[in-house]
Amino acid sequence: MITVMAGRPRSFDRDAALAVAVEQFWRTGYDETSVATLTAAMGVSPPSLYAAFGDKHRLFEEAAATYFRRTCEGLDAAAALPTAREAVTRMLDDTARAHTDAGTPPGCLMLTEPRLTAQREELHRRLQERLDRGVRDGDLPPDTRTEALASFLVAVLRGMSGCARDGGTIDDLRAIAQTAMAAFPPPSGG
Amino acid sequence: MITVMAGRPRSFDRDAALAVAVEQFWRTGYDETSVATLTAAMGVSPPSLYAAFGDKHRLFEEAAATYFRRTCEGLDAAAALPTAREAVTRMLDDTARAHTDAGTPPGCLMLTEPRLTAQREELHRRLQERLDRGVRDGDLPPDTRTEALASFLVAVLRGMSGCARDGGTIDDLRAIAQTAMAAFPPPSGG
DNA sequence: CTCTTTCTGTAGTGACCACTATTGATCGAG
DNA sequence: CTCGATCAATAGTGGTCACTACAGAAAGAG
Numbered sequence: 001m002i003t004v005m006a007g008r009p010r011s012f013d014r015d016a017a018l019a020v021a022v023e024q025f026w027r028t029g030y031d032e033t034s035v036a037t038l039t040a041a042m043g044v045s046p047p048s049l050y051a052a053f054g055d056k057h058r059l060f061e062e063a064a065a066t067y068f069r070r071t072c073e074g075l076d077a078a079a080a081l082p083t084a085r086e087a088v089t090r091m092l093d094d095t096a097r098a099h100t101d102a103g104t105p106p107g108c109l110m111l112t113e114p115r116l117t118a119q120r121e122e123l124h125r126r127l128q129e130r131l132d133r134g135v136r137d138g139d140l141p142p143d144t145r146t147e148a149l150a151s152f153l154v155a156v157l158r159g160m161s162g163c164a165r166d167g168g169t170i171d172d173l174r175a176i177a178q179t180a181m182a183a184f185p186p187p188s189g190g
Numbered sequence: 191m192i193t194v195m196a197g198r199p200r201s202f203d204r205d206a207a208l209a210v211a212v213e214q215f216w217r218t219g220y221d222e223t224s225v226a227t228l229t230a231a232m233g234v235s236p237p238s239l240y241a242a243f244g245d246k247h248r249l250f251e252e253a254a255a256t257y258f259r260r261t262c263e264g265l266d267a268a269a270a271l272p273t274a275r276e277a278v279t280r281m282l283d284d285t286a287r288a289h290t291d292a293g294t295p296p297g298c299l300m301l302t303e304p305r306l307t308a309q310r311e312e313l314h315r316r317l318q319e320r321l322d323r324g325v326r327d328g329d330l331p332p333d334t335r336t337e338a339l340a341s342f343l344v345a346v347l348r349g350m351s352g353c354a355r356d357g358g359t360i361d362d363l364r365a366i367a368q369t370a371m372a373a374f375p376p377p378s379g380g
Numbered sequence: 381c382t383c384t385t386t387c388t389g390t391a392g393t394g395a396c397c398a399c400t401a402t403t404g405a406t407c408g409a410g
Numbered sequence: 411c412t413c414g415a416t417c418a419a420t421a422g423t424g425g426t427c428a429c430t431a432c433a434g435a436a437a438g439a440g
Contacts, residue, residue, distance in 0.1 A: 031221055031222060032221060111352070114355065117356045117357070120356060121356075145365070145369075147365075148365035148366070148368070148369050149369055151353065151358075151362060151365055151366050151369070152346075152349075152365070152366045152369035152370060154349065154353070155345075155346055155348075155349020155350055155352070155353060155366045155370075156342075156345055156346065156349055157349070158345075158348060158349040158352045158353075159342075159344065159345020159346055159347070159348040159349045160345055162301070162345070162348045163341065163344070163345060163348075165304065166307045166310060166311075167307070168341075172341060175335070175337075175338035175341055175342070176338070176341050176342045176345045178338070179335075179338050179339055179341070179342035179373055180342060180345075180370075180373055181373075182372065182373035183369055183370055183371075183372035183373035
């Protein structure tokens with residue numbers, strides 16, 4: 001079943017426009033990002049935006065999903081490291097870099113936007129899974145409270161994002177990450 | 191020099207109205223709190239609000255200062271404990287309770303509101319001062335990186351606030367606090 | 381009492397919000 | 411070419427925003 005495509009084709013790149021929307025929502029959040037600024041930044045008139053993305057809320061959801069997918073790729077790469085400690089260390093260092101990258105807005109959309117609770121829960125779930133694997137692999141003590149440790153790590157990540165939004169540098173964020181790793185269980189028994 | 195007070199007196203309690211404004215800003219933040227909801231909650235008409243508090247921005251600043259003053263009282267009480275470890279432990283426990291108290295909005299105004307960067311810097315300064323005192327008192331190792339530790343603690347506090355806003359319970363926040371304390375330097379040497 | 385001052389409520393200001401009706405342009409199909 | 415379909419841009423929709431002009435009410439000073 002192939003849908004027949006007659007009529008005038010779209011004159012802008014939908015993916016490129018969505019990327020611009022991601023950047024806007026990332027920089028100023030959902031509420032502070034108006035449709036007028038979105039259309040201006042995307043180079044698209046309001047009717048075209050609504051035809052292509054539905055409404056502001058659905059555009060945000062699509063933008064947030066895009067952002068989350070990209071974040072998870074980095075997360076999976078870190079999680080693939082041999083031990084939980086290496087995985088978490090890598091994740092924190094990636095975070096320090098990403099949250100202060102000059103080419104993108106400071107901080108993290110997922111960790112800052114109030115309405116993205118579900119994404120943060122998913123992040124927590126993935127973290128805990130990696131920690132549980134560390135327990136199974138024996139590189140974390142068997143009595144490790146993986147859920148509390150995952151909650152702690154999410155809190156630290158959120159704190160790093162907030163620090164970046166407040167103007168913190170990559171070194172500030174690395175100092176937080178390094179200090180946080182002192183709370184990570186040592187490899188040899190707990 | 192005494193100012194002569196003629197004219198009709200104010201018909202509402204300014205401090206009580208301010209307390210209501212604190213609660214509103216705390217619950218929904220600066221941008222999401224409209225003057226209309228403020229006047230409704232405070233039981234004051236718009237012109238009275240503007241006569242008593244200036245404008246929305248100044249009302250917010252006054253509300254934030256009130257909130258901050260109250261927070262600092264608890265902070266000072268914790269800081270007065272004998273050792274830095276006790277002080278920080280108490281502060282984290284107070285935070286877990288305050289951020290999930292049923293009588294107030296979840297989380298923390300100072301740690302959530304983007305425009306309150308100065309208050310967070312002041313919090314960081316106070317934390318570092320208490321840690322420095324711990325080093326001087328000898329209950330923290332002399333090589334303790336107090337600035338990084340203070341940044342870490344602010345990050346954890348912010349993470350706890352965010353967790354509370356996402357629906358976390360007091361036990362969730364206590365688990366974060368307890369895990370974070372594992373990163374605190376042990377009392378006897380570094 | 382009058383006069384002055386300050387508060388109060390009603391009612392509305394222009395600006396911006398998310399969103400859309402309408403019209404005309406531009407494509408593929410035949 | 412004509413025709414039908416889908417796009418795009420102009421120009422607005424009602425609603426809400428922070429904020430205020432205005433007029434009447436309530437107090438102290440004399």
